[in-house]
Amino acid sequence: MRPPKVGDTIIICSFGKTEKGARIEKGILEGVASREEQATSSPVRKNYRKAKKSKIAVIVAICIALAFAFDIYVVYTTPEDAPRNKKAxxxxxxxxxxxxxxxxxxxxxxxxxDHLPVYYVxxxxxxxxxxQKTGKTFVKWNFNPHTTLGVMIGGDYFDNREGRLPPAYYYEADVDYFGDNRGTNRLVYSSGCNIYYTTxxxxxxxxxxxxxxx
Structure with a gap:
């Protein structure tokens, strides 16, 4: 049962010293409405809430439209990268x-x-x-990381063991992903824009x- 509010119909029973029974009177509860009642009943508050909800809906719609218009990418952070806060x-x-x-x-x-784009891992x-994405155990690179995972492979150390390149500290990166696997095209690079290409x-x-x- 809710407590009485201003405007409710009430019945009052009173007993007088000279009266044999109870006197029953019917009336309207008067007074000043509570803040909660004023908030729920005020047309201004109601209109404000409606306007606020409409504004939020418009903002959400604009954000969704911008996401499609500007091709916003999803960003993943792998557990291994947490210390470096590197994002793919x-x-x-x-x-x-x-x-x-x-x-x-x-x-x-x-x-x-002097480093790879962020979509390289x-x-x-x-x-x-x-x-994580396929639920399968990795066996070999018999798939295209671009079309399967949405990333490219690169950033690992290249040891140059055959000595075909001048001495330097090199890294490697896959490029030209147009087949069903990683292919054989690579960039091998070191600092200072020292970049080589192999097919x-x-x-x-x-x-x-x-x-x-x-």
């Missing part, structure tokens, strides 16, 4: 965006920033992501050089 930005599975994996696009990014990170899995190399802008 997943590429969209869209054939029109092959430039994200092309050798010149990636090489130019390395030359300008190391081999160990790629294996863990594969097992035969490290047997031969060609140096990539970008002209400096005046």
């Amino acid at each position: 930005c997943l590429l969209k599975e869209n054939p029109a965006e092959k430039e994200y994996s092309s050798r010149l696009h990636v090489a130019k990014y390395i030359c300008d920033n 190391t081999k160990s990170e790629g294996i863990k992501l594969y097992e 035969d899995h490290y047997k031969t190399f060609s140096k990539i050089v970008f002209e400096k802008q005046p």
